[in-house]
Amino acid sequence: MLAPSLALMLYAFVLPMLTFFEYSFYTFRRGKLLDEFSLTTYRRFLFDAYYQTIVLDTLWMATLTTLLALAIGYPLAFALWRLERPWMKRWLSLIIFSPIIVSVVVRSYGWIVLLADQGPVNWILKTSGLAAEPVTLVFNLVGVVLSLAHVFLPFVVFPIYSSMSRIDPALREAAMDLGAGWLRTFRSITLPLTLPGVVAAVQIAFTLALGAFVTPAMLGGGRVLVLPLQVYNATAEINWPVAAVGGLVLLVIAIIVVALCNRLLKYSEA
Amino acid sequence: MTSDVEFRNVSKFFGTHAAVDNISFSVPAGSFFSLLGPSGCGKSTTLRMTSGFEFPDRGDILIAGENMAGIAAYRRPTNMVFQRWALFPHMTVFDNIAFGLSVERQPRDIIRRRVGEALELVGLTQFASRKPRQLSGGQMQRVALARALVKRPKVLLLDEPLGALDLKLRMQMQLELKRIQREVGTTFIYVTHDQGEALTMSDQIAVMNNGRIDQLGSPQEIYDHPATRFVAGFIGNANLLPVQLAAEGAGRSAGMATVSMGGFTFPTQIAQEPTGDKGWIVIRYERIRVGDAARAMPIRTQARVRDAIFAGSTVHYVMAIEPAGTEITVETGHDGLSSPLMQGSLVDIGWEPGVTRLFGDV
Numbered sequence A: 001m002l003a004p005s006l007a008l009m010l011y012a013f014v015l016p017m018l019t020f021f022e023y024s025f026y027t028f029r030r031g032k033l034l035d036e037f038s039l040t041t042y043r044r045f046l047f048d049a050y051y052q053t054i055v056l057d058t059l060w061m062a063t064l065t066t067l068l069a070l071a072i073g074y075p076l077a078f079a080l081w082r083l084e085r086p087w088m089k090r091w092l093s094l095i096i097f098s099p100i101i102v103s104v105v106v107r108s109y110g111w112i113v114l115l116a117d118q119g120p121v122n123w124i125l126k127t128s129g130l131a132a133e134p135v136t137l138v139f140n141l142v143g144v145v146l147s148l149a150h151v152f153l154p155f156v157v158f159p160i161y162s163s164m165s166r167i168d169p170a171l172r173e174a175a176m177d178l179g180a181g182w183l184r185t186f187r188s189i190t191l192p193l194t195l196p197g198v199v200a201a202v203q204i205a206f207t208l209a210l211g212a213f214v215t216p217a218m219l220g221g222g223r224v225l226v227l228p229l230q231v232y233n234a235t236a237e238i239n240w241p242v243a244a245v246g247g248l249v250l251l252v253i254a255i256i257v258v259a260l261c262n263r264l265l266k267y268s269e270a
Numbered sequence B: 001m002t003s004d005v006e007f008r009n010v011s012k013f014f015g016t017h018a019a020v021d022n023i024s025f026s027v028p029a030g031s032f033f034s035l036l037g038p039s040g041c042g043k044s045t046t047l048r049m050t051s052g053f054e055f056p057d058r059g060d061i062l063i064a065g066e067n068m069a070g071i072a073a074y075r076r077p078t079n080m081v082f083q084r085w086a087l088f089p090h091m092t093v094f095d096n097i098a099f100g101l102s103v104e105r106q107p108r109d110i111i112r113r114r115v116g117e118a119l120e121l122v123g124l125t126q127f128a129s130r131k132p133r134q135l136s137g138g139q140m141q142r143v144a145l146a147r148a149l150v151k152r153p154k155v156l157l158l159d160e161p162l163g164a165l166d167l168k169l170r171m172q173m174q175l176e177l178k179r180i181q182r183e184v185g186t187t188f189i190y191v192t193h194d195q196g197e198a199l200t201m202s203d204q205i206a207v208m209n210n211g212r213i214d215q216l217g218s219p220q221e222i223y224d225h226p227a228t229r230f231v232a233g234f235i236g237n238a239n240l241l242p243v244q245l246a247a248e249g250a251g252r253s254a255g256m257a258t259v260s261m262g263g264f265t266f267p268t269q270i271a272q273e274p275t276g277d278k279g280w281i282v283i284r285y286e287r288i289r290v291g292d293a294a295r296a297m298p299i300r301t302q303a304r305v306r307d308a309i310f311a312g313s314t315v316h317y318v319m320a321i322e323p324a325g326t327e328i329t330v331e332t333g334h335d336g337l338s339s340p341l342m343q344g345s346l347v348d349i350g351w352e353p354g355v356t357r358l359f360g361d362v
């Protein structure tokens, strides 16, 4: 059982990674790829303001997306957990699941229509008097973050929900019995005990957001330049070194985030 | 004597099923009160209504004279020890016990002192910094007890707190609970389905059956004078034997009646007046004398030994009463010297007239 999967991993994952790694040391000069060892690309990613901005924008977008997905996902998970009627539970989980059932292209167009200057959201803002001018919600960071947070909902809600449903109901009763009201019970019992679910949700949402390509491309309208887009553009110009280093930077960030989260998890359980 | 908890005609329905059906009782301050009954009879529901996790559909619950209608769990002067203890897994033993006090915003040094006292009371001082999963069942049980007691409740509620422990530890914890109760003087309401536990520890026992209280009394009253057939059968080991009543009025005198069982006629105490001419008598295993001891009894007959069950300090004999063959179980002490009765042998059995109780045929 183990050998075939190891072989597959080696062929489909480790080998490409090594090739990738090798390309990151090539030289790209005047539109040509040269087989000359250099650290130029690494240096550019570290010190060139252009690349620094891309990396920071990517981190910023992933952070905002994760926070928004958590802010919406945690209460949804809580509602799913507290709902008494099975049919309500079924419907709510279907709604939470729906974004990943729909194709990313279709969903993105949906958001474009919804958030456009003449779209329903702006119409509501205008008629309710909240905004005199249309608010730009699409072809910028806002649209990208909204749409990504939307897709990631199931990945955020279900780990949290599962950690909630593992809590012994007697614990909440015990807290109330000892004099804790709703808020105190939530803060001291429910929240700490669902932290592992939250951490898992953060890991998933953040790493998915780092690698998101179609959504930033469609809803960013060219104004949201994140690393995956930069990598794509680089491959189009056969600039393998930039593509490789961009990919490696994404990988390193993801590894750091996952490691940090695991650290947090251990701390919360100790 | 003042009462700490009082139930007045309390009922609780789940759907159309009455989990608790019009019960009334009052628990004297400082006493050890047990709710005893088989699974599903409504013990936990009664306790949960006292703590405020459930609210009665009918009737009133008073704690220390105050009506608890509409008062939430966290505002009641009761604390609960849960069946599976419900310790907070992410907190240390100290923090578990301190939780109720920190909710009250007690100053830090007071919390430290009172938690220290509680730990000492249950003998867990050196375990303060452990997490619940690093404790044994008995230790977790003590933490749960300390966590509830540290709040100095008027009434401590315990829902089968020893149910998950093994027999040896259970006996040890019974004694310890009783000691702690005497030491702190708090009213304990103790839920159990284990009649032995209830008999050993309680000042008062309410025996529940199907959402009702069948009998309320001291352990001895309940053991010696069961009020219903259910109580008689539930508490201790008792034979329940069908009998025929003698003709109307015959052999009646001051609470006694004459009954017969397949030709064997004898007097019995009346616990519950039968409506027809059929009834049941209840007689405990250990009240029946065998052999020489039986010959000195006012009521006696002969029985054939069918089976002997050895149980260490006692031996249970299943016998058939001659001539009808009614089966009866007899308990005798085992002294380790005399050999048990032979299977198939015919022996004398007998008892005092006061030890059988007659119940109606319902």
Ligand SMILES: Nc1ncnc2c1ncn2[C@@H]1O[C@H](COP(=O)(O)OP(=O)(O)OP(=O)(O)O)[C@@H](O)[C@H]1O
Pocket: B014, B019, B037, B038, B039, B040, B041, B042, B043, B044, B045, B046, B193
């Ligand atoms: N939340 C609930 N919803 C519906 N029915 C319930 C609920 N809680 C209890 N019941 C029913 O009420 C009856 C009494 O339950 P209760 O838990 O009080 O029994 P118990 O005497 O504590 O039994 P056990 O010894 O098994 O714990 C049972 O028939 C049970 O099925």
Ligand SMILES: [Mg+2]
Pocket: B043, B044, B045, B159
């Ligand atoms: Mg129960």
